[in-house]
Amino acid sequence: MKQQSPSKWMTLVAACFGLLMLNIDLFIVNVALPTIGHDFHTPLSTVSWTISGYVLMIGILPMGIGRLGDLWGQRAVYLAGLAIFTGASLACGLASTIEALIIFRVIQGIGAAIMTPGTLAIIIRAFPPHEHGLAIGINGGVAGLGLIAGPVLGGLLVQGENWRWIFLVNIPLGILALILTVLFVPEEREANERVPVDWPGLLLLSSGLLFLLFGFTQAGDEGWTNKVVIGCILLGIILLGLFVVIERRVRWPLIDLTLFRNPPFVMGCLGFFFFSAALFGSQPYWSLFLQNTWNFTPLQGGLAFLPATGLIVILTPLAGILAQRAKAWLDIFLILALLLNGLSFLFVMVVLSSQSTYISGFLPAFLMRGLAIPVFMSCATLTVMNAVPKKLSGLASGTIGMVRNIGTAFGVAVLSQVYLFYVNTTIPTSLGASRTAAEQFHVLGQGVNRLLLESNIIDGFKLIALACLLLCCGAAILIFLMRIQARKKGITTPIQEQKPHLPISSESEFVR
Template sequence: MATVPFRSIQGKWVMACTIMASAMAFIDATALNVVLPSLQQHLKASGPDLFWVLNAYLLLLASLILIGGTLGDRLGRKKVFMIGIFIFILGSTACGFSSTATMLIIFRVIQGIGGALMIPGSLSLISSAIDEKERGKAIGTWSAATTLVTMGGPALGGALADAGLWRYIFFINVPIGVIVLFFLATKVKEIKDEQNTQKVDFYGAIAIAFGLALLTFGFLRLPAVGFGHIQGYGAISAGILLLFAFIIIERKSSHPMMPLSLFSNSIFTGTNLLTFFLYAGLGAGMLFISLNMVQVQGYTQLESGLTFLPFTIFMVVNARFAGSLADKYGPRLFLIAGPFLAGLGLLLLSFIKQTNGPSAYWTTFLPGILVFGFGMSLAVAPLTAAVMGSVSDHFTGTASGINNAISRIAGVFANAVLGSMAVLLFSAALQNEIKELPFSPQQKQAIIAQTSNLGNAKVPAGLTAIQEKKILAAYHAGFIDAYGKIMKISAGLGFLAALMAVVFIKKTNKRLKADRI
């Protein structure tokens, strides 16, 4: 399978199409974090509803993305890429027209199916089409460009939400997707591994899809029903059993969607563990920073989105440069320093208490965001290049699918487990805040019941203005307490990611290539 230079005409068309398509998927994730307050208000969604809006997409993406990578390797990377884009456009259109939270959750499932075919195709096209000597630079360019658009998502989402146009977060995907489909059809050649005759691993897909769904459902139900209820322990236990079943299926299958032999390579194993911890911390951190800013600190949704611009600038300036240096010197140093600094930034952000709003941004949120953004900018391109460089060319689609699946599973973990934990921490902190206040047991129960809505908790009806003021202050104090603890956990995940690089990635880039599977 012939490759082309990064700067050739074909190489540029591959880069342009993969960047635009990936940006569609990634922008939804970051923009949604900012528009969640508007979405919650307009669709009358509860806190668990919000997490399901995020997780419905991530679940389907995580469970099917491995099949997407395998299909691309077997049927043609461009063909499967285009089918994914088309389904993603349909799902985005339906999401934009949703009138209830339930409808939005259902249509996010369609988006997830499209994304599962689309996202692994982007890196697989780059890895199979671009010359190996320039692959790190190409992936760095892809990382920088997609991150620029992705991190611009909060500003775009905030502007649209403040204008009452949050639905256009979904509608904007339609023209972008149509343009990409046109250029793929007319400018990019099909790239197919003729030697790959694997069948599709449907049993593995079913096991991981239901396993992740049950785990997520169980964790999201814990704050409402407790671990002693079957919806809690039953769903979590069944989810864990199905994930074990998935591993057994993959071990015995002659055509596994996740070939376990790939994990015999320490680079591949280490980078995927690093991916899980780093993206779990990233997902939780970004979500709770946005909720804190808008629902507690008094930022508008546009202001909240703009606060991430320093993050964006670092990613644009550093990602491609870090990718080039990783090609030359190997990824290890970047994959230690990057996640460590990202964790340090999240730790700094965890100490923020009640502020004076956007005017205090420069001395409160900005330092942590700068350190966080700089760390992520060092890690993203070398991480992707290390994953793709640790396997041979006919496994690029599968490797991309596995790595993307793990990053999305990390997102599900962050939203379900840490989201559930945030409600429990908020409830505990709020009980402590109101225990000395002169409310009846029934009133205290009604106040505590609002913790499932996190920062959007409402004051129960029938109270005096003075009582309402006290409850609002208690809500804010309780949420900030929970926010700080969740951010510290997120920071710990960043530090764990750095540890994975220390333990598993000990070879230079040249030796890594020689050790590929």
């Protein structure tokens, strides 16, 4: 039964506190990788699995877990994830070997994956439909604050070769989040829902996504022709195909696939995929360029993103209100945000040179990005959440997390190969170690060779920007075409204001 919350605003605070902790942790570990490797005498390729293992979990689990939250209650599932995350944070801080740290990071990622769909679902259920835009905007602003705090806090905590505090700091935060959730987040579950969980479907979905994401992750290092990469991607596609076949036949499917015939839902998911591939997929290469090519420190590299993330924090609540009022024009704002993000990459392609500085080469692009992200995130989130009944908010939230993480992994892999292909075909093999260093954006050598390497690194980075521009424009075109198709079918307002535009007999049949 639905319980009464003391205040929808306190519910928002409780959910956003957990979200802030997750976003800080997602970015805080990046700056500590060299210190962790030095402490454990382990190469960076091994240490990086402390991030890869975490990201894999938050990529494969949210969609299925989000549906479990709809069935079992978002509050209970969210609390379980929060407890796992906090306990795993303690274990990470006390880890004595790199193998143990990687295992505990995977467990921490499982906790984060359980929490992720619950934060947005709890907020959506706490607020009336006409205030969803504001709530989503505040939620996005808090997430943006995590983008700021993560790299900066990480840069401060790893001073003096001490990296363990980046995990131990989660203990008091996690305990406080647990208390806030127990006090201010009501349980909301329909009394007539006694639906058995489709465990085979959940296993197939998670396994398929695991192999697919692992294949994308390895493709960034090994290339798309590597046998392991090809095998993992093919196996992932086969398992996901089998999942679709089974879900169409079981009585109580984990996910009703008719949801993906819903144009607004698909538009939002497509937008998230391509936007994440371009923006978040390129993020590591911006950091590598700043730190390795321009010799920024990790803290300086984190602060370089401050203009964009600062605008995100400030503007996202306002963008949420704009999205709420846009109604039938929501997808147009979605398209405009994609194009503005593409314009930020076009600026880099045109302006960046060996004489560029941060202010002349990157700052305008970051400012454009800071304007585009709030509008896109608010419009895309509201589009997806409005496209399903309220009781499926966990599934919708989990789907957002899934397509965003798959898009990011896909973007990292594609952009890595774009850059490596250019560098390896334009820099002579005779340069040896300098050519290898250029693959990581390092400029080695002297005189003419150094100028050649720097020029090729810059041109390779501009090629990454071109790929990102194409991803953004491609997404905008796809969404525009889907908008035309939706208008032809008479879908002119947000789905939540109507009955879901799905070939089903009733909402209860859809939820089952």
